[in-house]
Amino acid sequence: MTKPPRRPAAGLPDKAALLAFLREAGSAEKTDIARHFGLKGNDRRALREMIRELEAEGKLGKRGRKGFSEAGALPPVGVADVVERDVDGEFYVRLVEASPDAPKAILVPDNTGKTGAAPGLGARVLAKFSRGEDGWEARIIKVLDTDANRVLGVIRKSNREVRVEPVDRRSKDVLLVPHAQAESLRDGDLVLAAIEKGEQRYGPKRGKILETIGREDDPRAASLIAIAAHNVPMGFSDKVLQEAQDQELPTLKGREDLRDLPLITIDPADARDHDDAVFAQRDEDPKNAGGWIVWVAIADVAAYVRPGTALDREAREKGNSTYFPDRVEPMLPEVLSNGLCSLKQGENRACLAVRMVFDKAGRKTGHKFLRGLMRSHASLSYEQAQSAVDGVENGGGTDDVTGPIMEAILCPLWNAYRTMLKGREKRSPLAIESPERKVLMDPGGGIGSIVPRKSLEAHRLIEEMMIQANVCAAETLEQKRVPLLYRVHDAPSQEKLFNLGDFLQTIGKPWNKGEPATTKRFNKLLDETRDGEHAEVVNEVVLRTQMQAIYSPENVGHFGLNLDRYAHFTSPIRRYSDLIVHRGLIRALGLGKDGLTDREIAELPAIAEQVTTTERRSMAAERAAMDRYMASFLSERVGATFTGRITGVTRFGLFVRLDETGADGLIPVSTLGGEYFHHDDRTHALVGERSGQRWTLGRTVEVKLVEATPVTGGLVFEMLSDPAPRDPNAPSPRLGARSRGDKGGGYPKRGGGRPGGPKPKGGKPSGGLKGVRKGKRR
Known part of the structure; x- marks a missing residue:
């Protein structure tokens, strides 16, 4: 516990004395400061003025609602969110309530070895902060439940009691519920329960059942658990x-007639809504020889979802649609998302369209927005469109749908895209490859297979046309001086670039840490390593080096796309941010009375924060569901061996991604061998204290699956490969360092924690995960 600073003589301190007090105290509120210095009356008012001056000078920072700290410092204890993961897979936390000067702190295990798996991105923790040699460190006191009174869990029945066991790997709140409440429930039912308040001090907490979610053994339960665990809003109110x-079918009133323009939609084969359509034609203007006109038409959601309505309020609360393998939680009711707003083939639909002109070098030379009435001439899947183009180019044929539109629609689209590619290549956006996996459900609702998502030229064609339409939206709103929500992506921080340079040094790739980050520089690195043994891990660490894209009314550009201005315009059915941009365009161009309101303009910062938060909520829910689907799919293969790659090296252990399915799992550091392992952040390795043997980032390994828990999505592996030998150029390990509170990773083994001490015989490895058995290593 921090010893309080000695009380000085009463009287208003000078700025140096005030900062010295805060430096020693960690953080304090105004009342605490006044009490410490014995201030009353006018002195308290003078203290408030002094604090304001120090804030303006950048010497003080906010901590919590009322607290203050010396700028760049952290309190001894605070609530923080896990906000970032570096190239090693190390996690960083940031205080929940703090001004921008508050530094991030690296998350380190406690010194007792009583921690399990590391909390993931988005987790909230109560942490103890301290200054280390390389910056601030955070040691977890407790992982906090962001909705502390609710537990999503599985019913476990016995003759004596009924329990709710949590599905969250980080939660330890097992609840006892009365038999009377659980009479209609079966063992294995998924339920949402509330923790009952009371004076119970020992044993499990008491709870009551709020609702039944589904069944633990239903493969589709993964989505239901993710929805409930991340508080993704479900359904709609009766008023909405x-x-x-x-809502009524659109008419030509206030619109241009685009129904003869042969726009088509190209979407995933299982798409339920179609919010964008495209068409291209050669520019007949002799001044633009070799140029193209590209049309992008987007569903006019603003015509139906108007400011101040219940529809608008719930769409803003949801922020976006959330997609799972077996279901969608849509932002808008199905009568709109899959009906009036969906650009269905052969049906009149309201749209907001942009006509873009490109020269023969792929450079956009002009554009124009209009509000129209369109009729889709064909609805194609990506695979269908790609197969038709590939078939014609290779002397093959087309199907009944693509054949009639091949020459008039598909060929011009592809030719226009290949011209646009010249401009894209000159711009050189970041060329990170992010292989995704797709869960294929079988007819009975189970998991049929998990396969890589194909990357087709058709995907890239639609992507590039949507990007250009988004740029046009941002440019028009800027030109008309109408505020907007930008989609911004900041350049990587200097710290991340240094970390990347340290990693590349370990694989023999030069990287000038002082050189500014550019997409061309990253792309050169990716090209040079693409066909080598380190291609996958270099791609991964470059991805982790990037900042997260967010929504903001302030523009900092989009680093990844290498664009000065960018907004989201093309998916208003599933993203509220795009709806706001549509309203902005309607206001800016005088296209109707349902444009952006003055109130919305004033609320843009709050809307930006809301839609950024809901986007991350959906991403976390989708990722959690995918983890559970993976665990369910692999649960029948416990004991099997797999090849994979080490994608994270942390104090907690090694993260391994399987080649076969892309599933990620943990090898707890406590299971790696009979010695203590230090985390070497310079070489991105776990290093044996006694032997010097190493486990390094990016290495291909063979592992055995020892635990797969579908209800939590947890995978635990046992290492079967041998470690790399000691690096002869590395400094000797610091024996016994852990007794001094070593900042390196790892946990002591049983047997007093001595290097080479006796290994545990059976049971759970110390510092490991529940249910992990110590197996033989090959």
Whole structure:
């Protein structure tokens, strides 16, 4: 516990004395400061003025709602969110309530070895902060439940009691519920329960059942668990459903007739809504020889979802649609998302369209927005469109849908895209490859297979046309001086670039740490390593080096796309941010009375924060569901061996990604061998204290699956490969360092924690995960 600073003589301190007090105290509120210095009356008012001056000078920072700290310092204990993961897979936390000067702190295990798996991105923790040699460190006191009174869990029944066991790997709140409440429930039911308040001091907490979610053994439960665990809003109120039902078919009033323009939609084969359509034609203007006109038409959601309505309020609360393998939680009711707003083939639909002109070098030379009435001439899947183009180019044929539109629509689209590619290549956006996996459900609702998502030229064609339409939206709103929500992506921080340079040094790739980050520089690195043994891990660490894209009313550009201005315009059915941009364009161009309101303009910072938060909530839910689907798919293969690659080296252990499915799992550091392992952040390795043997980032290994828990999504592996030998150029390990509170990784083994001490015989490895058995290593 921090010893309080000695009380000085009463009287207003000078700025140096105030900062010295805060430096020693960690953080304090104004009342605490006044009490410490014995201030009353006018002195308290003078203290408030002094604090304001120090804030303006950048010497003080906010900590919590009322607290203050010396700028760049952290309190001894605080609530923080896990906000970042570096190239090693190390996690960083940031205080929940703090001004921008508050530094991030690296998350390190406690010194007792009583921690399990590391909390993931987005987790909230109570942590103890301290200054280390390389910056601030955070040691977890407790992982906090962001919705502390609710537990999502599985019913476990016995003759004596009924328990709710949590599905969250980080939660330890097992609840006892009365038999009377659980009479209609079966063992294995998924339920949402509330923790009962009371004076119970020992044993499991008491709870009550709020609702039944589904069954633990239902493969589709993964989505339901993710929805409930991340508080993704489900369904719609009766008022919203009624408002959606009352909408009418669009007419030509206030619109241009685009129904003869042969726009088509190209979407995933299982798409339920179609919010964008495209068409291209050669520019007949002799001044633009070799140029193209590209049309992008987007569903006019603003015509149906108007400011101040119940539809608008719930769409803003949801922020975006959330997609799972077996279901969608849509932002808008189905009568709109899959009905009036969906650009269905052969049906009149309201749209907001942009006509873009490109020269023969792929450079956009002009654009124009209009509000129109369109009719899709064909609805194609990516695979269908790609197969038609590939078939014609290779002397093959087309199907009944693509054949009639091949020459008039598909060929011009592809030719326009290949011209646009010249401009894209000159711009050189970041060329990171992010292989995704797709869960294929079988007819009975189970998991049929998990396969890589194909990357087709058709995907890239639609992507590039949407990017250009988004740029046009941002440019138009800027030109008309109408505020907007930008989609911004900041350049990597200097710290991340240094970390990347340290990693590349370990694989013999030069990287000038002082040289500014550019997409061309990253692309050169990716090209040079693409066909080598380190291609996958270099791609991964370059991805981790990037900042997260967010929404903001302030523009900092989009680093990844290498664009000065960028907004989201092309998916208003599933993203509220795009709806706001549509309203901005309607206001800017005088296209109707349902444009952006003055109130919305004033609320843009809050809207930006809201849609950024909901986007991350959906991403976390989708990722959690995918983890559970993976665990369910692999649960019948416990004991099997797999090849994979080490994608994270942390104090907690090694993260391994399987080649076969892309599933990620943990090898707890406590299971790696009979010695203590230090985390060497310079070489991105776990290093044996006694032997010097190493486990390094990016290495291909063979592992055995020892635990797969579908309900939590947890995978635990046992290492079967041998470690790399000691690096002869590395300094000798610091024997016994852990007794001094070593900042390196790892946990002591049983047997007093001595290097080479006796290994545990059976049971759970100290510092490991529940249910992990110590197996033989090959």
